[in-house]
Amino acid sequence: MSIRLRHLLYLSLGAAGAVVAVLWLGLIQISASSGHWGVTDWVLHSVMRQxxxxxxxxxxxxxxDDPALVRRGAGHYESGCAACHGSPARPRGAVVMQMTPHPPDLADRIDDWRPAELFWIVKHGVKFTGMPAWPTQARDDEVWAMVAFLQAMPEMNARDYRQLAFGPEEGEGDAADLSTSVRPAEADCIRCHGTDGLGEANGAFPRLDIQPEPVLYAALKAYADGHRASGIMQSAASGLVEADLRELAAFYTKVVPLAGASVAADTVDGDLLARGEAIATHGIPRRDVAACDGCHGAEAAARQPDFPRIAGQYPGYLRNQLALFADEEVERGGGRFKDLMTLSAHTLEPDEIEAVALWYASREPLGYRRGEEAGAVRPEE
Structure with a gap:
C-alpha cells in the first residue's frame, strides 16, 4: 500500500471516529427551539419534494370538484389537520409555530403540488415532520376526499369553511340550537350527519335515521376497535369508551325517522331499476350472489335487528360501500356479518353495483317507529 493511500485510509478512519464521537457524546443539538441549519432545511425539503x-x-x-368529496374532506380536516396547519377560520397557533419544521399554512402551498402528489402525502405522511400517515391504508376514497378539499381550500373564506367543516352555519336553525345542548362526541356526529341523522343528500355522509340502534353500535364498535377501515370514522371513534359508544348509538333514536326515498324512481332509467330489483330480490344464482333482501329486506329486519337497513339510503354511499366489499384488495371490515357481504359483493360488476344502489335508494325506508314509541320528536323544520 502506498504512503498516500495509507494516509487517506487513516484520514477516513479518523473522520469516521470523530463523527461517531460527536454523535455518541450528544453534541448535536436536536431541540426544536434551535431550528434547522439552512443547509439541513434545504436538504430535507429537497429530498422530500423529489x-x-x-x-x-x-x-x-x-x-x-365533486361537492360530496370536498364536504367529506372538510369535516376531517377541521378535527385532524387544522390544529397544526390552520384554516380559513383560524390561523396556526403559537404552540405549533414552535415545532421544527413549522407545519405549513396549506392554503399557500397547495398549488405547489399535483393532485397525485397531494394524495401520496396525505396517504403516507412525511418522516421527520410530524405529518402522520392516513389512519388506514385501505381507504383511497377518503384520501381523495381530503385532496379534493385541499384543492378547494385556497379559495375559501372563513364563512365558506365553517359551512363545510361544521355543517349548518353556527347560530342558524335547529342544528345550532341542538348542538349546544349535547355532549362533544354527539356534536361531532351532528357536524356531519345532522341533528336528525339525515346526513347529506349529495352522499358525503350517510343517513343514520333509518338505522336501528344495534346497527349503529356495531358500526361504532368496529371503527373504535379498528375492525372497519375508515381514517375519518376511526379517528372519531377510537378515543371513545364503551359508555360513549352506547350513548352515541342511541342518539339518533331520539328523533323520528323521516319517510321518503333518497332518489325519485321516475328520475332513474327503468331498465336499470329493474336490474337492481332483480339482484336485490333474487340475487345472481349462477355467480353465487345472494339476494340482498335476504338480509336487508323487511322480513329480515323483523327477525334480525342488527342487519343494516339500506332502503332509502343515499346511492353514493351504497355505491361506495358495495365497491369496498367487492374490491379484493381491500378488507372492508365491519360487524359480525361482514363476511356475508364480502362473499356476496366480490363478483359484482360496477354496473350491477350502480343498479342495486339506485334501486334501494329509490325505496321507502323500512317503517320503524322507534322514535314515536319513545315519545321523541323530530326537531321542527
Missing part, C-alpha cells in the same frame, strides 16, 4: 414526485401514483383521480 421523493414525493417519484412515488406519487400515476392513476387518474376522481372528479375533485
Amino acid at each position: 421523493s414525493v414526485k417519484f412515488h406519487a401514483p400515476a392513476k387518474e383521480p376522481p372528479p375533485l
